[in-house]
Amino acid sequence: xxxxxxxxxxxxxxxxxxxxxxxxxxxxxxxxxxxxxxxxxxxxxxxxxxxxxxxxxxxxxxxxxxxxxxxxxxxxxxxxxxxxxxxxxxxxxxxxxxxxxxxxxxxxxxxxxxxxxxxxxxxxxxxxxxxxxxxxxxxxxxxxxxxxxxxxxxxxxxxxxxxxxxxxxxxxxxxxxxxxxxxxxxxxxxxxxxxxxxxxxxxxxxxxxxxxxxxxxxxxxxxxxxxxxxxxxxxxxxxxxxxxxxxxxxxxxxxxxxxxxxxxxxxxxxxxxxxxxxxxxxxxxxxxxxxxxxxxxxxxxxxxxxxxxxxxxxxxxxxxxxxxxxxxxxxxxxxxxxxxxxxxxxxxxxxxxxxxxxxxxxxxxxxxxxxxxxxxxxxxxxxxxxxxxxxxxxxxxxxxxxxxxxxxxxxxxxxxxxxxxxxxxxxxxxxxxxxxxxxxxxxxxxxxxxxxxxxxxxxxxxxxxxxxxxxxxxxxxxxxxxxxxxxxxxxxxxxxxxxxxxxxxxxxxxxxxxxxxxxxxxx
Amino acid sequence: xxxxxxxxxxxxxxxxxxxxxxxxxxxxxxxxxxxxxxxxxxxxxxxxxxxxxxxxxxxxxxxxxxxxxxxxxxxxxxxxxxxxxxxxxxxxxxxxxxxxxxxxxxxxxxxxxxxxxxxxxxxxxxxxxxxxxxxxxxxxxxxxxxxxxxxxxxxxxxxxxxxxxxxxxxxxxxxxxxxxxxxxxxxxxxxxxxxxxxxxxxx
Numbered sequence: 160x161x162x163x164x165x166x167x168x169x170x171x172x173x174x175x176x177x178x179x180x181x182x183x184x185x186x187x188x189x190x191x192x193x194x195x196x197x198x199x200x201x202x203x204x205x206x207x208x209x210x211x212x213x214x215x216x217x218x219x220x221x222x223x224x225x226x227x228x229x230x231x232x233x234x235x236x237x238x239x240x241x242x243x244x245x246x247x248x249x250x251x252x253x254x255x256x257x258x259x260x261x262x263x264x265x266x267x268x269x270x271x272x273x274x275x276x277x278x279x280x281x282x283x284x285x286x287x288x289x290x291x292x293x294x295x296x297x298x299x300x301x302x303x304x305x306x307x308x309x310x311x312x313x314x315x316x317x318x319x320x321x322x323x324x325x326x327x328x329x330x331x332x333x334x335x336x337x338x339x340x341x342x343x344x345x346x347x348x349x350x351x352x353x354x355x356x357x358x359x360x361x362x363x364x365x366x367x368x369x370x371x372x373x374x375x376x377x378x379x380x381x382x383x384x385x386x387x388x389x390x391x392x393x394x395x396x397x398x399x400x401x402x403x404x405x406x407x408x409x410x411x412x413x414x415x416x417x418x419x420x421x422x423x424x425x426x427x428x429x430x431x432x433x434x435x436x437x438x439x440x441x442x443x444x445x446x447x448x449x450x451x452x453x454x455x456x457x458x459x460x461x462x463x464x465x466x467x468x469x470x471x472x473x474x475x476x477x478x479x480x481x482x483x484x485x486x487x488x489x490x491x492x493x494x495x496x497x498x499x500x501x502x503x504x505x506x507x508x509x510x511x512x513x514x515x516x517x518x519x520x521x522x523x524x525x526x527x528x529x530x531x532x533x534x535x536x537x538x539x540x541x542x543x544x545x546x547x548x549x550x551x552x553x554x555x556x557x558x559x560x561x562x563x564x565x566x567x568x569x570x571x572x573x574x575x576x577x578x579x580x581x582x583x584x585x586x587x588x589x590x591x592x593x594x595x596x597x598x599x600x601x602x603x604x605x606x607x608x609x610x611x612x613x614x615x616x617x618x619x620x621x622x623x624x625x626x627x628x629x630x631x632x633x634x635x636x637x638x639x640x641x642x643x644x645x646x647x648x649x650x651x652x653x654x655x656x657x658x659x660x661x662x663x664x665x666x667x668x669x670x671x672x673x674x675x676x677x678x679x680x681x682x
Numbered sequence: 683x684x685x686x687x688x689x690x691x692x693x694x695x696x697x698x699x700x701x702x703x704x705x706x707x708x709x710x711x712x713x714x715x716x717x718x719x720x721x722x723x724x725x726x727x728x729x730x731x732x733x734x735x736x737x738x739x740x741x742x743x744x745x746x747x748x749x750x751x752x753x754x755x756x757x758x759x760x761x762x763x764x765x766x767x768x769x770x771x772x773x774x775x776x777x778x779x780x781x782x783x784x785x786x787x788x789x790x791x792x793x794x795x796x797x798x799x800x801x802x803x804x805x806x807x808x809x810x811x812x813x814x815x816x817x818x819x820x821x822x823x824x825x826x827x828x829x830x831x832x833x834x835x836x837x838x839x840x841x842x843x844x845x846x847x848x849x850x851x852x853x854x855x856x857x858x859x860x861x862x863x864x865x866x867x868x869x870x871x872x873x874x875x876x877x878x879x880x881x882x883x884x885x
Contacts (some may be wrong), residue, residue, distance in 0.1 A: 409862050411827040411846050414839065418847030425880050429855040429873070431864050457882050 408434045416444055421466070422454060445470040451480040451574065458482045460489025467493050478504035478535075480574060487515030494523040503531050506573075506585070506597075507538030513546045520553050530555075535585045537573070537597035542586060547595045554583050567600035570618060571628035591620040603629045624649055721748065723771065724756040729764035737774035742834035761832060766825045769815065770838060776811050777837045780804060816845035820861065823849070 408431065416427065416438060424444060428435040438444060448466060450458050458466075463485055467474050474497040479485055485508050494500065500523075505511055516536065524530055534554060536542065566582065586595050594617065601614035601623075614621065614630050621630050624646035625639070635647040645653075719735035721744075735753070738744045747757060759767065779802045804812075816823060823845055830838040850858055859866060868876070877884075 408864055409824060410831060411824045411842075412850065412858075412862050414827055414831060414843045415846035415850055418843050419850065422883060423847075423851055423853075425883050426853075426855055427850070427858065428880070429868075429876055430858045430862075431867050434864075435876075454883055457885060459882070462882050 408437070413437055416441070421448065421450060439469060442469065442471040442473045446473050447476040447478075448474065449476075449478040449480070450482055451478075455480050455482045456484070459484045460486055460492070463489055464492055464496075467497055470497065472497060472499065474500050476500075476502040476504075478502070479508050480504075481507040481509075481538075483507075483509050486510050487512060487519065490516070491519040491522065494519055495526065498523075498526050499528055501529055501531065502533040504533075504535035505539070506535050509538070509540065511539060513539050513542045517546055517549050517553070520550070524553055533581065533583055537585045542595040544588070544595060547586065547588070550584060556583055567602075568597070569602050569628040570599040570623040571626055573597070573599075589617040589620060591616040594619075599623060599628065601630050602627065606630060626653075721753045722756040723767060724758045725762050725764045725767040726760040727764050729767065730756055731767055731771045733771050733774060734778075737771070737778055740774050740777060740780065740835050740837060743832060759832075762829050763825070766822075766829050769826065770829055770833065770835075773811075773815055773838055773841070774835070776808055777804070780808075780837045812841045816841055820849075 412427075412434065416424065419427065424438050428438050445466065448470070450463075450466075458479070463479070463482075467477065474493075477493065477497070477500060482505070485505075487510075490505070490511060494503075503520075505516070513536065516539070520531060520534075531554065534550060536550070568582070568585070585597050587598050588594070589596050589598050596617035596619070598615060598617055599621070601621075603614070606614035606629075622632060622636075622644055623629060624631050624636065625643040626645055626649040629646055631644055631646050636644045637647065637650050639645055720732050721735055721738050723731045723733055723738070723744075725731070735748070738748065744757070747753065762770070816826070818826070823842065826838070827842045827846060830842045849861065853861065858864070866873075
């Protein structure tokens with residue numbers, strides 16, 4: 160175990176502050192960073208944890224830092240060693256009896272309780288901030304890495320919980336078993352299971368260089384690995400003869416495959432070879448492809464093409480919900496290769512242009528056997544009247560035919576799967592603003608009773624509750640953190656739900672429509 | 683039980699033959715206590731269950747058997763145990779009129795026979811029953827799934843597969859392996875290659 164603490168080029172040379180030894184090892188104290196006016200968020204260390212240290216410690220070198228290093232102890236740490244840094248041969252010499260400076264080392268239960276209490280404090284602080292914590296300071300030495308580490312653990316947990324809240328598919332990486340953001344922080348909430356290239360879980364001690372690498376990687380984490388692309392044609396590793404009886408999946412699992420969605424199908428491939436070939440070789444499983452959050456932001460043109468290829472031309476319904484990376488050319492490719500496509504749904508795919516989509520559909524029309532019969536384009540930018548007319552012509556809608564004979568469309572159900580919706584096109588001319596947008600109906604009886612379609616307009620003309628879809632112009636409402644509105648009764652319901660069931664046999668889930676559901680398990 | 687049954691046969695068939703003569707040869711002859719047609723299913727462990735013919739028709743396997751004239755005596759189903767068959771029969775009874783299979787009936791030219799069998803959407807009560815039906819342990823669920831597959835009953839398949847999918851949903855790969863008792867037969871290289879392919883989905 161070595162402490163390989165070297166100055167990194169990321170940090171500019173800064174003047175040593177008072178108290179800093181001349182051979183301070185290249186790390187910078189918080190005060191020097193403050194003086195330099197650097198962007199603290201860059202370094203990702205939580206301010207809360209560091210604040211108790213600020214000003215108390217001038218330095219002492221990386222080696223000493225391990226000694227008094229860990230935890231947001233509220234007791235003052237032992238006094239720093241004299242500025243003349245001693246040379247230590249063995250790191251063990253540096254470790255004091257009480258590594259956390261809390262006077263608790265001998266008493267394990269107390270120590271554990273103290274740490275637990277501290278984590279609770281921190282979690283409470285962050286809960287106050289909606290799961291966010293401020294990135295304030297850079298860790299001034301290796302010891303404070305522990306602060307950073309612990310904060311990340313809690314933040315990770317909070318992020319996982321938050322993501323699980325918003326995602327119907329859960330968060331953990333179902334291929335590797337590691338949490339999602341391990342690459343972001345270099346730290347794991349749980350140790351990785353049978354990772355071949357995963358990062359090692361090194362409890363307690365982290366190397367600063369490693370962390371700096373992680374920080375550098377931070378910015379580029381969303382980028383695709385260049386080696387993963389279309390060129391890498393899918394080679395199924397399930398070529399071996401997996402006839403071992405224990406590697407043959409139960410029939411039940413094979414039956415259930417048809418009921419799984421894409422993330423689960425992909426993770427099922429990783430279970431064993433038989434299952435992998437069962438998933439890949441069955442085009443029926445891929446006949447209806449629905450991509451929604453959390454996958455939607457990660458689906459690129461290449462990925463989409465690979466997924467649709469699995470249907471072997473039998474793709475019938477393609478639904479891309481808010482897939483902001485899919486481009487016009489990617490969609491055109493998919494259309495060219497899947498001529499039986501009948502339903503196309505690309506709501507809020509912001510990278511698609513309406514002009515490009517119209518062109519793709521024009522090119523597809525003579526190819527497709529039945530052609531596109533159902534189209535969802537709500538949320539695309541700049542749909543003009545002429546686009547609308549062209550789309551209607553492509554879909555075979557009579558110009559004069561009025562689009563009234565449809566099921567009411569409700570705002571809160573706008574994210575529901577579109578494969579079972581039978582309306583021909585989702586956008587129409589808003590009765591109020593005359594723009595071509597998705598026009599929603601009002602579920603409130605009194606609004607419907609008037610029968611004059613008074614409460615029928617796009618979401619810009621009439622604000623609606625995100626959970627029940629009612630109009631809220633005359634009612635009290637709450638604006639949520641994500642800038643959506645929730646009417647007061649839904650707000651009360653969700654609170655009541657949490658209070659009544661508060662974690663006991665209940666589970667709050669986000670329904671496909673975006674509404675939250677409280678599911679109570681009886682018995 | 684067709685007109686070809688002219689060879690030496692049991693007395694039971696001889697008795698029933700005249701009765702069958704007036705009906706379509708495909709129609710089963712048994713009548714239950716209330717005058718309804720009933721068939722008897724016999725599980726592998728020799729338990730017998732009476733099922734309304736109309737309910738039994740939810741299973742394509744049973745329907746084929748009935749149409750082939752096997753509905754006279756107890757119909758042996760050796761790969762289903764008594765408890766499983768009991769549950770299945772109960773589900774058939776509750777799912778009477780389930781449009782999932784009733785839609786198929788119209789093609790089978792049996793309007794006369796099934797005229798009182800109007801398809802109806804599953805009520806909340808039926809949905810509640812379905813939830814109860816699959817809230818069983820893993821092995822029992824697997825047995826039900828096997829039974830559903832053997833019987834080819836769309837309603838039963840839907841309910842059980844849905845439950846199995848719910849159980850698997852959001853599981854990690856290791857959890858799925860553990861749940862189904864599967865062994866990882868990938869080499870580390872294959873696993874790494876697969877992970878690479880799916881990296882986009884599990885970032």
